[in-house]
Amino acid sequence: MKELLAALVAGLLFGVGLAVSGMLIPDKVLNFLDIAGHWDPSLALVMGGALAVTVPGYYLVTQRPRPLLVSSFSLPTSTAIDGKLLAGASLFGLGWGLSGLCPAPALVNITTGFVDVLAFVAAMLVGMLLHKTLHRT
């Protein structure tokens, strides 16, 4: 129960952070990605602010024997820089650049109820399911 509450609070804070930072606004994302145009560098500060917390924070937390509410850390174990990583990141970058939406802002933006946002998110979920179907191991 505490674990679910913790996840809920983390989700709430993450969502509010996205809104406050400007990441929800596709124009702002695209203008960050457009150095040759009317460049809006704001999003560099979003990443900078987040990393200023996670770089030292993750280091300190992972020095602990275990997390506070569960018995062990569930951290990604893969270290391979392989074709899947590069192809996946490239396809994602293409979709992000075409739309101005990455997964978290896209999800939050469904609260607008706008048809184009809903179409994007539906396609995103289909893409995720497609991956699961094609790469079943």
Add this chain to the structure above:
Amino acid sequence: METSFTPIASLLGGVMIGLAALLLLWLNGKVAGISGIVGTALTDFGAASRWRWSFIVGLLAGGGIALYQWVGVSEIALRASIPVLIVAGLLVGYGTRLGSGCTSGHGVCGIGRLSPRSIVATCVFMGVAFATVFVQRHLLGG
């Protein structure tokens, strides 16, 4: 549409995102990668996946309320046509799963752990996104 530089708000929002990710690791030992959380939750409704649904509810509630309160829904204007958005959505969904992460999982959490894999992934998706916008806005004139 032009947007103005918002250093204070963006930094503050970024810090909040970082704190949220740190909280999830410190309390639950989990990485706040949104594509991983959503991609797994979609087909996993077991007890071990409940925290994912809880996180998603929080994300939508917190983000949604803050969106209406401080951003305004009129700001959420997509410029691409619906067919392009559907292609983009498929690419984002499939690509983030194939590449094991998105802006949050690789960009915030992975780089937070100084993972070379995440640093490479972030450089690749940012590089491709910069190139995509350059081609679309400056070569094709969209």
